[in-house]
Amino acid sequence: MATQVRELVRDRAFLIRSTDYGDDHLILSLLTSEHGRVELIARSAKKSLKRFVGSLDFLQVMECEFKPNPHGGLATLTQCHVQEVFEEVREDYSLSIFALQWTKLLSQAVQQGQNVSGLFMLLRDNLACLRLGEIFFRDLSFRYHLLSLLGYHLDFALCARCRENIGGNCRLYPEDGGVLCGDCDASHRGFELEIQVVKLLSGDVPSQSVEKTSYDKALHSLQKCFQSLLGIEFGDIDFNFPSML
Numbered sequence: 001m002a003t004q005v006r007e008l009v010r011d012r013a014f015l016i017r018s019t020d021y022g023d024d025h026l027i028l029s030l031l032t033s034e035h036g037r038v039e040l041i042a043r044s045a046k047k048s049l050k051r052f053v054g055s056l057d058f059l060q061v062m063e064c065e066f067k068p069n070p071h072g073g074l075a076t077l078t079q080c081h082v083q084e085v086f087e088e089v090r091e092d093y094s095l096s097i098f099a100l101q102w103t104k105l106l107s108q109a110v111q112q113g114q115n116v117s118g119l120f121m122l123l124r125d126n127l128a129c130l131r132l133g134e135i136f137f138r139d140l141s142f143r144y145h146l147l148s149l150l151g152y153h154l155d156f157a158l159c160a161r162c163r164e165n166i167g168g169n170c171r172l173y174p175e176d177g178g179v180l181c182g183d184c185d186a187s188h189r190g191f192e193l194e195i196q197v198v199k200l201l202s203g204d205v206p207s208q209s210v211e212k213t214s215y216d217k218a219l220h221s222l223q224k225c226f227q228s229l230l231g232i233e234f235g236d237i238d239f240n241f242p243s244m245l
C-alpha cells in the first residue's frame with residue numbers, strides 16, 4: 001500500500017478549463033504550481049456533492065491531490081480543497097471578465113503537459129492585485145509577462161533588427177517581434193510607444209509618474225500591438241481584449 005501513497009501528487013492549482021464527461025464526471029485542466037498543466041478526471045464530481053464540496057471552480061487557488069496516469073492519459077483527482085479565494089474579483093463583474101479572460105488565455109497558450117515556471121504565480125499575483133485598480137494596465141502587464149514566460153520576450157531596450165540601444169520613444173513591430181530603432185524603422189507604421197509607458201510596463205517607474213493622456217494612448221497602442229503579436233505567435237487563438245477601453 002505504501003507505493004500507492006507515494007504515487008499521489010499534491011500541488012496548488014488553478015482550474016483553467018472544465019468539460020462535462022458523461023453524466024457524472026468532469027474533465028479538468030489545471031495550471032499547477034509545480035507540475036505545469038495537468039489534465040485530470042474528477043470522477044462523480046457532478047453527482048457526489050460531498051466529494052469535492054464546491055472546490056472545483058475558477059479564480060481560486062485549490063490544494064489538489066491527484067494520481068498521475070502511468071500510461072500518460074488523464075490523471076485522477078482524488079482530493080481538492082479551496083486554499084485562496086479572490087472574493088473581490090469574483091464579486092465584481094468587470095474584474096471577473098478580465099480574470100476569466102486570463103484563465104482562458106492560459107488554457108489556450110499552455111499545452112497539455114507543458115510546465116512553464118512562473119505561470120502559476122503570474123496568475124496568482126495578478127488576481128491578488130486586480131482589486132487595487134488600474135485594471136487595463138494590470139491586464140496589459142499580465143499579457144506582457146505571459147508572453148515573456150512563454151518565450152516571446154519583448155525587449156524594449158534593443159532594436160529587434162540591429163540590436164542597437166533604444167533610449168527614447170519607439171515603434172513596435174509585431175512581425176519583427178520587438179521595437180525598431182530610427183535607422184531600421186523605414187515605414188514609421190509600427191505601434192508608437194512612449195518610453196515612460198514602456199518603463200512602466202517593465203516595472204522601472206511607478207504609474208503616477210506618467211501623464212494620463214499619454215498613458216491611455218500608450219495602453220491602447222500596446223493593446224493593439226499585443227493582440228497582433230499574440231495573433232502571429234498563436235494564430236488560432238482568440239486573444240481579443242475585453243472591449244472596454
Ligand SMILES: [Zn+2]
Pocket residue numbers: 159160161162163164180181182183184185
Ligand atoms: Zn535598428
